[in-house]
Amino acid sequence: MNRTELNKSRSRLEQREADIMNAATSLFAEKGFHGTSTRKIAAAAGVSEGTLFHYFATKNVLLQAILDNFYAELIESAQEGIRKIMGTRDRLLFLARNHLRILMDQQALMARLIQVYLSVDVNYYRDYKNSLLHQLNYRYTRIFDGVIMEGMERGYIREDLELSAIRDLFFGGLEYGMRTLMGRKSSKKKIDAHVEAIVQPLWESMQVAETTAGGKNVTDSRLEQACERLEKIAARMEKS
Amino acid sequence: MNRTELNKSRSRLEQREADIMNAATSLFAEKGFHGTSTRKIAAAAGVSEGTLFHYFATKNVLLQAILDNFYAELIESAQEGIRKIMGTRDRLLFLARNHLRILMDQQALMARLIQVYLSVDVNYYRDYKNSLLHQLNYRYTRIFDGVIMEGMERGYIREDLELSAIRDLFFGGLEYGMRTLMGRKSSKKKIDAHVEAIVQPLWESMQVAETTAGGKNVTDSRLEQACERLEKIAARMEKS
Amino acid sequence: MNRTELNKSRSRLEQREADIMNAATSLFAEKGFHGTSTRKIAAAAGVSEGTLFHYFATKNVLLQAILDNFYAELIESAQEGIRKIMGTRDRLLFLARNHLRILMDQQALMARLIQVYLSVDVNYYRDYKNSLLHQLNYRYTRIFDGVIMEGMERGYIREDLELSAIRDLFFGGLEYGMRTLMGRKSSKKKIDAHVEAIVQPLWESMQVAETTAGGKNVTDSRLEQACERLEKIAARMEKS
Amino acid sequence: MNRTELNKSRSRLEQREADIMNAATSLFAEKGFHGTSTRKIAAAAGVSEGTLFHYFATKNVLLQAILDNFYAELIESAQEGIRKIMGTRDRLLFLARNHLRILMDQQALMARLIQVYLSVDVNYYRDYKNSLLHQLNYRYTRIFDGVIMEGMERGYIREDLELSAIRDLFFGGLEYGMRTLMGRKSSKKKIDAHVEAIVQPLWESMQVAETTAGGKNVTDSRLEQACERLEKIAARMEKS
DNA sequence: CATGAATGAGCCTTCATTCAT
């Protein structure tokens, strides 16, 4: 078998894996995890049942793979977006929109719930804490945390916030209202409105203390910080 | 059969019903809905499987009954609390604490999730919208709405709030963070801390006088844009 | 308890028994024996399940009672009709019409089939051969046999007929075609047409040999027999 | 896998299918449809219960398959016999014998009844009219019709017969009497006697020239009426 | 006599997984 064939067959393998995962994702979203039989997944993916278990040792493993994939997309798109956007508020808006978009695009409400569901239902999986899934969840969470913390550093938002609470409000608020948005294919406009409605109050609460205290306004603070960084950079450049 | 006997036998029926529901609640919470067989529920409740179906025509009906019961408790306790407490902020704190307490007392995280889960998984239940469950959910929700609206009327909080968003943040935030509190039987102190951490930011955002900032003038806006440009430059320079 | 009360309560018992049997008959006819639960029978009859088993020890016993009743009606109506009708052909037409009418009135196709069905399905009922049901079936059959034999004696029909075959043709033919008549509420006219179409060929085959043999026609024969009987009676009257 | 292996494995599948159907046929015949559990069928066929449902999606489907098979045999053997025999009477005798032989060989009394039974019990199967079973029944029936009609064309039998009635008498008569023949494994002789006894009267009625009797004249009719009156008088006198 | 709660065996069917080919 030469390299070309190897590649071809490898890519065929990958294609099949992807087919199975896509089929499973759709069916899980539509009928739920327990409502979807491996037989149907195999059929929808155009492979035999045996083949399915060739790629994924277990139905649970298949679900794990889907969730891993799901988180990977979430993380990558979030990180990329953050890189391009500088303002804390805009970053939050982006994160919120991105979160909702991916959850809804992938009909992933179910997947989202299943994750929690799984952690209880299949809690005899003792290695969950060490699982890739858990790591991914942590990494995704860190992105949000990072945005908040950087916002604090730069003075855009108060520093006396309880990070975990903000996180709960952010993701919890987004997802709690998402149920209403699902079902009817919601317009982008509605999603944006939801995002705004969730982020705005949070944003205000993150700053409120500042606006009453002293005359120093936010913009001033940002200017100062930007200067500070520029100066530090200049200092470093001089050193090197 | 005199009245006393009648009462006795009636209460025996009710006792059995309660036994079954309690057993089911525990098992659902522990193993999940699909992970719990009617056989096991019956055994845990100390009745035969036939008896279980004598009381609840269907496993789904049993779940419904549990959820109905759950909401009923939620509603009653909430209403009673609101009656006794006058301040809007205190009311919100009470609602939050009560919400968490009942969810956690009844190991009801699963039940809560299942509800959502069900509404998707079993969405061929066409009469869901008219179901008691839906009504109860609505009634419970209205209690929170009432507190907010009364707070507005009395001038404790701003009137330009988007009620549904506040609601999403409140319940979503509470429940999203609850997962961490579960597991280890959390102390009352930890729960209170979580409640505070969730309610406080919301409370602040409800009062912030957006107009305090004055008409955001053109100059401010230009300054902000300048900030952003500077920050991007700084970021690029750091990278290189 | 005086006589009046006794009568009252007795008749109430009988009424209940009848209610149960009627309910069961309808349900058996509609859904089949196995498709009808005792619970539904009790409900339809307006009694409790316990009461049903008070009157009929077993579901099978209930079925037996229904079939007994059914045959009793069949027998009584047949005997009464035969008494009033003298001509053999008219008697056969009557028997046929009566048979169909009762079978169809009682939606008893099912009952009819169940009987055979039962005798196989529940053939561990070793005493079937001695059962009332078997006796009734025999008695009903004898009525037809009697009509044929009397017809032979009186010379209306050939004497070289195999009685059992004629019986099979008669009842078999009637019931085999009945299936088509069921379903749509058939008009009396259609039933009569079916009866005619079945009896006529049989009637012809019962006589065919005679018409070709000798010149002695049927009417002649009847006249002679009638004379004979009258003479015998006259003789007896003279003796007494 | 070469062709031979393919054939072998195909025939193994077919063998299994046949095993299941045979086991089911025997059990249905012996204990009835409802009296036979899939568990027992599987055991009798030497396969697991899962396998049974691998071959037949439903217990009802299995029954259908058996009936289909049964009819197919009925039709094929009937058509083949008709092809070899020319005389109408002999054809009828053959059809009758063939019908009984197959019904009894396959212990198919139950199956036969079940068919009718099913059409009531499971009449929510809306597509029954289009089912293979219905088609087969029609095709089988047409064979008999064809024999009769060809007999008419060739002048062996009268042309004023009502085909459907003849058909009812033929099949109804055969099956109605068959019950007696079942049970004890009847000798071929007894079956032949039954067949003769059923076909002979029918055959005679098919040929009788009704017109032979000449225009039943008025005198005859008056004589008959007189007979009847005399007989009624005789009957009354006998009673008293 | 009447009730209806209680029973538990048994039913049909599904399903994830294995394994010979």
Added chain:
DNA sequence: TATGAATGAAGGCTCATTCAT
């Protein structure tokens, strides 16, 4: 590697019947 036939445990649910009240 791919297949799909085979498995058998388990699932939700029904039902005729019993029995304490």
